[in-house]
Amino acid sequence: MKNNVKVFRVHADLTQHQLAEKVGVTRQTISLIEKGKYNPTLKLCLEICYAVNKTLDEIFWVDQEES
Amino acid sequence: MKVIIDERLVIKNLKNIRFAFAFQTLALVGIVIYDGITKGFNNITNNPIWLVLILTSVILGYLNLSISVDSYENEKRIRKMPYYLLVLCCVAAGVIFGLLTKITSNSSLADSIIIGAVIFLCFLGTFSFGYFLIKKRSKDDEE
Numbered sequence: 001m002k003n004n005v006k007v008f009r010v011h012a013d014l015t016q017h018q019l020a021e022k023v024g025v026t027r028q029t030i031s032l033i034e035k036g037k038y039n040p041t042l043k044l045c046l047e048i049c050y051a052v053n054k055t056l057d058e059i060f061w062v063d064q065e066e067s
Numbered sequence: 068m069k070v071i072i073d074e075r076l077v078i079k080n081l082k083n084i085r086f087a088f089a090f091q092t093l094a095l096v097g098i099v100i101y102d103g104i105t106k107g108f109n110n111i112t113n114n115p116i117w118l119v120l121i122l123t124s125v126i127l128g129y130l131n132l133s134i135s136v137d138s139y140e141n142e143k144r145i146r147k148m149p150y151y152l153l154v155l156c157c158v159a160a161g162v163i164f165g166l167l168t169k170i171t172s173n174s175s176l177a178d179s180i181i182i183g184a185v186i187f188l189c190f191l192g193t194f195s196f197g198y199f200l201i202k203k204r205s206k207d208d209e210e
Contacts, residue, residue, distance in 0.1 A: 025073040038075055 004059050005048060006034040012052040023047040095120055129196065136200045153194050161187025 009019050009030075016034075020027045023044060032038035033048075040048070049056055071077055095116050103111045111117055165183025168174055174182075 026076065029073055029075045032075070041074055044074055 002036050008052040008054050022051040157190040160190045
């Protein structure tokens with residue numbers, strides 16, 4: 001599913017590897033999330049939000065038409 | 068070996084295990100059938116692999132009961148049913164099977180009582196498990 005993980009990760013000045021280490025997953029998982037090819041659990045979504053200091057809305061909200 | 072904590076990989080791992088389980092089951096069924104063809108189908112039950120297959124299906128059945136309970140539509144009817152009625156139904160099943168054994172074969176009274184008791188216990192075990200699972204779920208819902 002489409003999301004803004006990549007945008008806010010770059011804003012937070014983190015590489016995929018650093019973000020992956022922070023949230024406790026592999027770099028490939030972060031890559032797949034950014035590409036919209038893997039839907040993370042709510043727990044992982046929250047971990048990503050904490051890591052980049054953003055809210056769930058900002059990173060994962062998509063309008064109904066877009067989803 | 069490193070413990071996998073990545074949720075995506077854990078799910079992938081579970082899918083791989085499911086595939087391996089399906090392959091293993093097919094292989095075991097194949098061995099049992101081959102054994103049946105070469106040594107006669109009456110000997111199938113003597114094979115320990117047969118016991119493994121039966122026990123696996125029993126375990127799978129019991130584990131899947133919680134899934135069935137979640138998707139069971141007539142839950143409210145079951146929830147209102149008193150437990151003693153369920154026990155009576157199981158007793159009835161045991162008695163029917165015991166009588167059928169006595170009537171249809173030349174087995175002794177002791178044999179038919181044993182078969183009736185086993186059927187009663189099997190029914191009681193399964194239905195009690197399902198009944199208390201539904202009770203527990205409905206209690207969780209109310210809380």
